[in-house]
Amino acid sequence: MDKKILVIVPAFNECGNIGRTVEEIRRAALSVDILVVDDGSLDETAQEARQAGGSVVSLPFNLGIGAAVQTGFQYAQQHQYDIAVQIDGDGQHDAGYLGKIIGPIVYDQGDMVIGSRFLENTGGFQSSFGRRLGINFFVHLINGLTGVKINDPTSGFRAYNKKMIALFADYYPHDFPEPEAVVVAQQDCARIMEVAVIMRPRGAGSSSIRYFKTLYYMAKVTLAILLHMIRQRRKAK
């Protein structure tokens, strides 16, 4: 396997988690480069990531998860990576699944692979009841709009091939990107796949999507996806 692989880790104020995440990725796979995109963190996220052995790109101010991940895609494109993997910086994603998630890309079975909590009855962290309802809603929304069934559209544990890197380096939804990115990819006729993974509850700190904000989040993402559907298709460069 002589593909150039970049692991993109978006992180905003993830001091206490980010170091462990980076170390875990390095332990799991030696032949990947790790790029932590520090999204204008106010704590020691960048230093911690650097000490753990990751490369760190620091955004001058907080742009939001979408723009942070997109910065990673831009870096991957500039440095001609064959595969990009997105892993959250909060320790929810188990780097042990890196091989599993990259596999279908390496063997060219898919353009985009999503690590899914709900594909098999794998157990592990399955999110709260309210949030699972929300996720289910997106499953049906995306299925209805695009005809693709994705079981875990909010999962931020994903792998992409070169074609997807180029697409998302140019345009990636900024505000609540995960479900919308699936729609963007689908419109570009990408082959989207899912593999089963087990997730953990997040470590230190709190998620950027708090429990009582779930409904608000759902409404906003739905609107974002609907607005995306009426956008003019971007012409390929």
Added chain:
Amino acid sequence: MNIHVVAFAVSVVIFLCVVDLVRRRRLTFKYAVAWLLVSAGAIFFTIFYRLVFLCAALLGFALPSNFIFFVLCCVFIFLSLLLTVFLCQQNSRNDVMAQKIALLEFELKELKKKLN
């Protein structure tokens, strides 16, 4: 008749303000155009105010003043929509620049490391 004079004077003042802002380079042409058009329109209608009455009657407004408020409302909605578009454009450019700066800064650090 005084009300027409006042309305005319105010319109002219606004128009001159915009022109002066452009002259002192506080407003660029791109952003001044909408304001110039609106204030020129206001001047036109304060001179030919009978046109306003005519339009109001034709469109079925009971009072010309209602018609004026309606038009003003539309104009402000249009102007604020235009401003939102500009704001959005600035915002996306800002994001792109921030991303570029962050990547360039990273490359620069790497280069410096290599040189030392």
